[in-house]
Amino acid sequence: KTFSQSTALVRHRHIHTGEKVTCPDCGKRFSRSDTLRIHRRIHTGENLFPCAECGKSFTLSTTYLRHQLIHSSDKPYSCTDCGKSFTFSSALTQHRRIHTGEKPFTCSDCGKSFTQSSSLTAHRHTH
Incomplete structure (x- = not known):
């Protein structure tokens, strides 16, 4: 090369x-x-890509571009239970847990379960 x-x-x-x-x-x-x-931007808080629509800032251009899709009206993923629509299939999958009660993220220390991995991560700080 x-x-x-x-x-x-x-x-x-x-x-x-x-x-x-x-x-x-x-x-x-x-x-x-x-x-x-x-x-290192995680530690410094440096966000080079602010969203003009909502003011949220991002450290990576790829994350910013993905975020921009949220502001579009194109939401092809709909919940069959309540009709709510989503931009990303992953958001629909996460939403469906409200209806199913599924909590796939379990704390190995205490056994408490969560619908989102980020909730489990936040919970782990309590131990």
């Missing part, structure tokens, strides 16, 4: 050497320094 800049070559070599760069804030390790740079 060829590179126009030597810095790009050095960055690429990390993939082959197995060298990792470590986040100084949380210790998570990455094979690429640019991935670490993006990750």
Whole structure:
């Protein structure tokens, strides 16, 4: 593979050497320094992509672009129980748990269950 800049070559070599760069804030390790740079936005609160519709900001352009779909009127996924519509099939799947009572995310410490993985993650901080 060829590179126009030597810095790009050095960055690429990390993939082959197995060298990792470590986040100084949380210790998570990455094979690429640019991935670490993006990750560090979580700790710094740097949000480069604000939504003009609702004001919510995002650290990644891909997350921002996915979010933009929420503001469109195209919501092809509808709940057969209540008729509520969603932009993403994953949102419908999560919504259906209201009707089914399914709680697939269970705390390994106390056995409490949740409908969303984010709720379980928040709950784990109580232990």
